[in-house]
Amino acid sequence: MSQAKPSILYITLGCAKNEVDTDRMRALLNAAGYDEALDSAEADAVIINTCSFLASASSESIECTLQLAEEVHDGVRSTPIVMCGCLPSRYGDDLPDELPEVAAFVPADKEDGIVSVVDRVLGRSERMEVSVPDVKRTVEGAVAYLKISDGCDRFCSFCAIPYIRGRYASRGAASILAEARELVAGGVRELVLIGQDTGIWGTDFDESVEGPRTLAELLVAVAEAVRPEHVWIRVLYLQPEGMTPELISAIRDTPEVLPYIDIPVQHCSARVLAAMNRSGSEAELDELFSRLRSEIPDMVIRTTYLAGFPGETDDEAAAMLAFMDRTGFDYTSVFEYSAEEGTRAAKMDCQLDEAVKIERTQAGMDLAESLGFAATAARVGTTADVIVDGVEETDDGLELIGHAWFQAPDCDGAVHLDIEEAAVGDILKVRFTDSFCYELVGEVVEE
Ligand code: SF4
Structure with missing residues (x-):
């Protein structure tokens, strides 16, 4: 090994949920006496936390692993790779034969055992006991993802x-609230x-569980737990059925909870939704979004359209575009449908031609951009609080960037600031002077 404390390079692919899982593994390994390496040349082992949500994500995870294997097995030294997360969860037994470059595979539900896996891979045998429940996450930036289920x-x-992540399991409120307090004490300004499926949090608790039992109650409890700090609280991945009157009130009436709602509808057609094994209809979705807009002033809405689902007709695709336009989503992610191994839709005999799927995805993306760019441009001339996230390298040198409450970190664009110095996590009052695509340019008007 290269040094007294072996060091680990962490690579996270996929969504924010994987970021949380990597944070957790990092905390466990740090507690067990490991350091973090910033590049593969310094690392004694590499942990790659994979995504397998779509076939394209699985391919990316495999490509990244193979690239890494070339880099770290350069003929001079051999750095073991530990593959974690969704790919081992999904393809478990097939992977050792397919990827002999990988030293160990850790499915998502076994990641709390990461220390013993890395110990074994590196031939370490003596250590202090690490108590899994006591290990604390540390987060460097101003934003932390908090997994609730x-x-x-x-x-x-x-x-x-x-099939990858298993049945729904709500995380207990006490553990969520404790982690929220620790993160905020460590400088986090947005949770x-x-x-x-955040909206149904708590529905799997039995009668004996005390404390918050619904997402609405949990949001209020998180806000109370971290006061007097004024922290932004954002909730992602709600399903339409989860938007109860109680939740709408909690979002509207809890000052820390941002009026930002992410509901991935996937489609508006009742027939397509039924084929997707989802419920609802265009009329019900229209009613939901107009109710949300009338009950939560200034609400920002993000959604998702899965384009080219098997059997989607031209009329149904056009209806989805009309629905997006009419609802005026601020942000829409458009994904092209892909037949995922083991799913019911993959076996449907009405799969669309690739060219049709590409055309519908492109049409969805074009509309999403035109709505999103317009919503962003409409912010020019207004003022809002912005959390400073860090610096970004541009052609003109380093630039401070942050995000406003209406921009979910890592997905909705950023605010480019006109000042040279500020600390990560500072909240600044900013007037927006220009926009491009989903990005805003802003001047600090007061602190
Ligand atoms: S709600 Fe549907 S799309 Fe979302 S994770 Fe569950 S099964 Fe997948």
């Missing part, structure tokens, strides 16, 4: 997640609550 029970016909 794992798995999913919805079994949408196109989605492999329930982003995530899970595959």
Whole structure:
């Protein structure tokens, strides 16, 4: 090994939920006496936390692993790779034969055992005991993702997640609140609550569980737990059925909870939704979004359109575009449908031609951009609080960037600031002077 304390390079692919899982593994390994390496040349082992949500994500995970294997097995030294997360969860037994470059595979539900896996891979045998529940996450930036559940029970016909991450399991409120307090004490200014299906948090608790039992109650409890700090609280991945009157009130009436709602509808057609094993209809979605807009002033809405689902007709695709336009989504992610191994939709005999799927995806993306760019441009001339996230290298040198409350970190664009100095986590009052695509340019008007 290269030094007294062996060091680990962490690579995270996929969504924010994987970021949380990597943070957790990092905390466990740090507690067990490991250091973090910043590049593969310094690392004694590499942990790659993979995504397998779509076939393209699985391919990216495999490509990244093979590239890494070339880099770290350069003939001079051999740095073991430990593959974690969704790919081992999904393809478990097949992987050792397919990827002999990888020293160990750790499925998502076994990641709390990462220390013993890395110890074994590096031939370490003596250590202090690490108590898994006591290990604390540390986060460097101003934003932290807070996982409130794992798995999913919805079994949408196109989605492999329930097979990868297992059945829905809410995380206990006490553990969520403790982590929220630790993160805020460590300087975090925004908590982003995530899970595959956040709206049904708590529905799997039995009668004996005390404290918050619904997402609405949890949001209020998180806000109270971190006061007197005024922290932004954002919740992602709500399903339409989860938007209860109680939740709408909690979002509207809890000052820390941002009026930002992410509801991945996937489609508006009742027929397509039924084929997706989802519920709802265009009329119900229209009613939901107009109710949200009328009950939560200034609300920002993000959604998702899965384009080219098997059997989607031209009329249904056009109806989805009209629905997006009419609702005026601020942000829309458009994904092209892909037949995921093991899912019911992959076995449907009405798969669309690739060219049709590409055309519909492009049409969805074009509309999403035109709505999103317009919503961003409409902010020019207004003022809002912006959290400073760090610096970014540009052609003109380093630039400070941050995000406003209406921009979910890492996905909705950023604010480019006109000042040279500020600390990560500072919250500044900013007037927006220009925009480009989803990005805003802003001048600090007061602190
Ligand atoms: S709600 Fe549907 S799309 Fe989302 S994770 Fe669950 S099964 Fe997949």
